Amino acid sequence: MAADTPETSLNNCLSISDLRSDNWKSLEDNLGWLSTISADHADFITTSQQVTRVIEILSPIEAYQAYPGARAFAKLGGMIQRQEMVRAHLLARGFRKKIASLAHRQRYSEVLFVGKMSSSEQKALRRSLKRKTGIGDFAFDAVFVQTFEDALNALRVNLILQAVVIHDGFAFRSQDCHLDTLHSVLDELEVLFEATSESERGPLLGREIAKLRPEVDLYLVADSNVEDIAARMGETFERVFYREADCDELYPSIMRDVARRYDADWFNGVKGHAKRPISNFHALTASRGKSIMNSNWIRDRAQFYGPTLFQAETSATSGGLDSLLEPRGPLKIAQEKAARAFGAKRTFFCTNGTSGANNIVVQALVRRGDVVIVDRNSHTSVHRGLMRAGARVDYLDAYPLNDYSIYGAVPLEELKRKLLDHKHAGTLDRVCLLILTNSTFDGIVCDPKRVMKECLAIAPHLAFLWDEAWFTFAYFNPTYRQRTAMGAAAELEAMFQDPDYAASYKAFNVEFGAEAWADDERILNTPLLADPSKARVRVYATQSTHKGLMALRQGSMIHIRDQDFNEKAFGDAYKTHTTTSPNYQILATLDLARAQVELEGYKCVRHQLERATTLRQQVSRDPLLSKYFRVLGVGDLVPSEYRESNAESYFDEKSGWINFEKSWLTDEFVLDPTHITLEISATGLSGDTLKKHLDKCDIQINKTTRNTILPIITIGTTRSDVAIFIQVLRKIALDCEERARNFSKIERSIHDDKVRSLALQQPLPRFSSFHQVFRPNMETGDGDMGLANDLAMEDDNCEYLQPADVERAISGGRVVVSASLVLPYPPGSPILSPGQVIDIPSLKYLRALDVREIHGFDQERGLRVFREETLSKLSSARKSTPDHGGES
DSSP, rough: OOOOOOOOOTTSSSSSHHHHHHHHEEEEEEEHHHHOOOOTTTTTHHHHHHHHHHHHHHHHTTTSEEEESSSHHHHHHEEEEETHHHHHHHHHHHHHHHHHHTOTTEEEEEEEESOOHHHHHHHHHHHHHHHHHHHHEEEEEEEEEEEHHHHHHHHOOOTTEEEEEEESOOSSSSSSSSOOOGEEEHHHHHHHHHHHHHHHHHHHHHHHHHHOOOSSEEEEESSSOOHHHHHHHTTSEEEEEETTTTTGGGGHHHHEEEEEEHHHHHHHHHHHHHOOOOOOOOOTHHHTHHHHHHHHHTTTHHHOOOHHHHTTOOOOOOOOOOSSOOOSSSSHHHHHHHHHHHSSSSEEEEESSSHHHHHHHHHHHHTTTTEEEEETTTTTTHHHHHHHOOOOOEEEOEEEEEETEEEEOOHHHHHHHHHHHHHHHHHGGEEEEEEEEETTTTOOOOHHHHHHHHHHHHHHTTTTEEETOOOTTGGGGGHHHTTTTHHHHHHHHHHHHHHHHHHHHHHHHHOOOOOHHHHHHHHHHSSSOOOTTTTTOOOEEEEEHHHHSSOOOEEEEEEEEEOOOHHHHHHHHHHHHSSSSHHHHHHHHHHHHHHHHHHHHHHHHHHHHHHHHHHHHHHHHHHHHHOOEEEOOHHHHOOOOGOOTSSSSSBBOOOOHHHHHHHHOOOSSEOOOTTTOOOOOGGGGHHHHHHHHHTTTOOOOOBBBEEOOOBBBTTOOHHOOOOOHOOOHHHHHHHHHHHHTTTOHHHHHHHHHHHHHHHHHOOOOOOOOOOOEEEEEESSSSEEEEHHHHHHTGGGGGGEEEEHHHHHHHHHHHHOOOOOOOOTTTTOOOOOOTTOOHHHHHHHHHHHHHSSSSEEEEEETEEEEEOOOHHHHHHHHHTOOOOOGGOO
């Protein structure tokens, strides 16, 4: 019987890897069936047609793979045309098994050669490449294409390319394959290609490849101008070769450059230390594991970790190791490699999570009395860092998603309005920093390039801190990369140095003159351009490497592109918040995380995106699952006014990933598909209750709201993980069905009331305001959180009130002011801040929370608030100062 073949293609498939694997299996099975039946068999024509269709699907994919290669694949096609089905079946089976084997082969990769080459030249190159690189740690094979378009296609389709060698003399358009996702880009590039001399077309292709996959090593083999190209394109190409004369050095160069990315210098240092027979006369006692292995009580428990963990432990910096606070050896190299990998100018490793990283950046950039504009839904570490720094904090409100008790992101209009408030109040020069979260816990992603460009148009001195705790993987996919802090900062740096942008700004400045700058509404509704002669690119990103990549818990990084970097201030802040005894294993995994994403980050993120989309589709399309679990898409989580593309989903079988690519180019906010919000009110269970059910089934999730749960797909999530999660959801849905069938009338009524209450919209509170005694300037919304926090440290200044007592006090006319940071965890974003006026909406939200852990709220004592007399004394003291009309 003929095996089914999926009716899909390279342009509309969810996963190219799965498409290739499934079709090779289908081809093998169908050829096997054809080899056993005669031409007059009832299945012969149908099966033959399916084989033809599979060949059509595989042809463009195999054009960009080294194995089996175009010649061998054509040979298979010839056998099929000649009806040599037995031979074709055996050949297809061998190909499929080898392809499956190569998919799991360690340290195997492929090199793309671009340019016109005869079959004999290709054969010689492949033989030479295999001979010179197949021994030792790495093995390579070659892929050959002859056009600009095919080169970009190959970089998209082939996930294991590690290097590209570009020769002169290639055409632009592919004869065989046109990817829809590249269509709009190629139209513009073709015009540029035709206007470019042949000697400059190789560098043009190199620049485009670097944009698409910057981790891939590039080499150019040119017939002329190699010295000039090397001088201009040194950062793009690893080496430039003159014709074939120096190509004996090409293959060692490829091996060396892959080895450079593969080497993890700090990990190697720790590994080397573990092998040394050291007698330890210094801390740590656990070092070498002797204190544990010689114990009669806990020796058996050490087996859980194994001996290597303890052998690698030390607090010494000798013997190939290094100091995190003053790195000069392998840690320095490891951080430099991380900066290169993540597109930063500087990168610093942190072993106390992004909480510590945020505190480092805040201390480095903020001085007492500085104004910081910050998303109120930022992580608790941001708020605590600002309190310690003595900052004047001006909070931003994100758009609310009341149906799901989720905050979205902060609209650009809100950011510009805050800056204009300070401009009108004469305090714009005191605004030193803007802090935003990207992506949010729920996967809502903004456009950092647009945000920074327009904010710098108003405040060219402004620095930016992007909390990318959930976005560590994003730099290694071209669609995601454009919305990362480092990707956007690099684009802005290049833009501000570009003469074309300077001309655009000059024209904009003529059209948008003094009259326009005096009209706030025009400013808010006009895409602004920053003055390239004044704007400074000062961008910091803090990332929880342990969340999205493979580092151990607490492993984080700070990435920096700051044209005014203050080494002294940052160094002091780093030393303040970094232990003198960092965990060497955490640092080693940060080093390995960098190595992994430089070598296979593109593949890992591609698979992550595919797994997430598969889960979304399976839940949405299954009648039983979708009855109880509704997958929230971009249309649910990003309001239409922020979606210029009007996209409701990012993938479908007709258009493939076109909506994903388009939306991430145009929309103010987009949704990271790997964060999957499931609305669960139909189950009659709250998010926290369902979380407990999932935990009993060995499924761990973290964030919930009253009617949602948030499973997150990472690069470590396998297809089996997705399958078991779907199975567990199905079991819960079946349990819901069973309960519903056996409800009594009273039970049915109770259940329906519960469902209605979960689905009922609950308005999310906006930030009320800081109390006037903490507001240095009543024209702006910023409050002195440093002062509020200092006062809150003294018990005599505070009292505790239960929420009901607070509500009664407010109703009686009292202004009740919070003396603590009150936040549910997860997600770790505050409801109340020190110095904030407590309002009724905040109290209602607090009562409705469905999480067990609320920091800053004592269930027995209640909320910590300022005493009325404390506020009165502070108010009187302020009135007596000259700044507030009192006597000097």
